[in-house]
Amino acid sequence: MALSTNGSEESELYHAQIHLYKHVYNFVSSMALKSAMELGIADAIHNHGKPMTLTELASSLKLHPSKVNILYRFLRLLTHNGFFVKTTVKSNEGEKEEDIAYSLTPSSKLLISGKSTCLSSLIKGALHPSSIDMWSSSEKWLKEDKEQTLFECAKGENYWDFLNRDSDTLNMFQDAMAADSRMFKLALKENKHVFEGLESLVDVAGGTGGVTKLIHEAFPNIKCTVFDQPQVVGNLTGNENLNFVGGDMFKSIPPADAVLLKWVLHDWNDELSLQILKNSKEAISHKGKDGKVIIIDISIDETSDDHGLTELQLEYDLVMLTMFLGKERTKTEWDKLIHDAGFSSYKIIPISGFKSLIEVYP
Numbered sequence: 001m002a003l004s005t006n007g008s009e010e011s012e013l014y015h016a017q018i019h020l021y022k023h024v025y026n027f028v029s030s031m032a033l034k035s036a037m038e039l040g041i042a043d044a045i046h047n048h049g050k051p052m053t054l055t056e057l058a059s060s061l062k063l064h065p066s067k068v069n070i071l072y073r074f075l076r077l078l079t080h081n082g083f084f085v086k087t088t089v090k091s092n093e094g095e096k097e098e099d100i101a102y103s104l105t106p107s108s109k110l111l112i113s114g115k116s117t118c119l120s121s122l123i124k125g126a127l128h129p130s131s132i133d134m135w136s137s138s139e140k141w142l143k144e145d146k147e148q149t150l151f152e153c154a155k156g157e158n159y160w161d162f163l164n165r166d167s168d169t170l171n172m173f174q175d176a177m178a179a180d181s182r183m184f185k186l187a188l189k190e191n192k193h194v195f196e197g198l199e200s201l202v203d204v205a206g207g208t209g210g211v212t213k214l215i216h217e218a219f220p221n222i223k224c225t226v227f228d229q230p231q232v233v234g235n236l237t238g239n240e241n242l243n244f245v246g247g248d249m250f251k252s253i254p255p256a257d258a259v260l261l262k263w264v265l266h267d268w269n270d271e272l273s274l275q276i277l278k279n280s281k282e283a284i285s286h287k288g289k290d291g292k293v294i295i296i297d298i299s300i301d302e303t304s305d306d307h308g309l310t311e312l313q314l315e316y317d318l319v320m321l322t323m324f325l326g327k328e329r330t331k332t333e334w335d336k337l338i339h340d341a342g343f344s345s346y347k348i349i350p351i352s353g354f355k356s357l358i359e360v361y362p
């Protein structure tokens, strides 16, 4: 390579190297976050009630004294990544000496256990070895002529069967979904009009009812049904207006004024999503033009200038592809799917940063 006089070629090369290395080592940031969650760093700082020094934190976490400096190195990366902030505190009352102390940021507050906004179970499930290990089979998967997920290629069974094999794995998944659903509270407050006037609603593939419980709280008069696989809802009990029903959404869906599909259609390819939407249309058919389907999922806007947000949406797309042969859809893909299912119109309302609420009308 010729040497340039202004160094721009070298500069481009070094930038390219940094860009590439950054993507190679992104997993370290994910794993450091997982370690912070497992150690309970956010809980320790939260319970302390004020910024916490490294020594206080190490002692509260019951780390071996030889690991204090290692904790510092984790905190340094996590602080750089926006999970903690460093402040200074007086070492001793009345003395001049100062110590570094750590406090929480809005992102690490999402790791405080017991709070309705705690997302620790999502980190636990999404970064579980079962979701990560499969990636070592990606070359084999891409070169073989078999219509199966990367997960199945790596593990020999599909993800739904894997989930249903033991209750710990199923609970881990359902806990993660319920945690994500609790975050819907704010979006519900801002979009009350979507649910006003409904007499009944069925939350299809609604898991353990995370979203429905919020809707039931805000609209106690709506007759809510959480519809999911019998092994998910079989042991759950509700009340007069909150009901759990087991069944198969590919066969039929209980009738209601509105069908809710949160984080469901992205698990399935277009053919199976079309089947779910057609069954949803049938479930609201008794309401004529007054029924509706409410979809909560990602709608990718490839023209968005929010690079980080689009990156997250495209990452989710690959997770859905590799685990379920599902997909995150662009606005154009939603338009086609909704019209192919026989609906006449729809409205996309962006909610919670990276997801959208799509109101679909017959």
Ligand SMILES: C[S@@+](CC[C@H](N)C(=O)[O-])C[C@H]1O[C@@H](n2cnc3c(N)ncnc32)[C@H](O)[C@@H]1O
Binding pocket: 177, 178, 181, 204, 205, 206, 207, 208, 210, 211, 227, 228, 229, 232, 247, 248, 249, 250, 261, 262, 263, 264, 267
């Ligand atoms: C990604 S989770 C979404 C759960 C919930 N909607 C939420 O957002 O928290 C997908 C759900 O689909 C359910 N599911 C899968 N196949 C189903 C079927 N054939 N009929 C009904 N539910 C099904 C799973 O049990 C799981 O709870």
Ligand SMILES: O=C1c2ccc(O)cc2O[C@@H](O)[C@@H]1c1ccc(O)cc1
Binding pocket: 122, 124, 125, 126, 128, 131, 172, 173, 174, 176, 177, 263, 264, 266, 267, 319, 320, 323
């Ligand atoms: O975040 C996860 C997710 C979200 C929505 C969905 O429909 C499926 C999902 O599966 C994974 O992509 C990921 C997850 C995997 C396992 C687990 O226990 C929790 C989350």
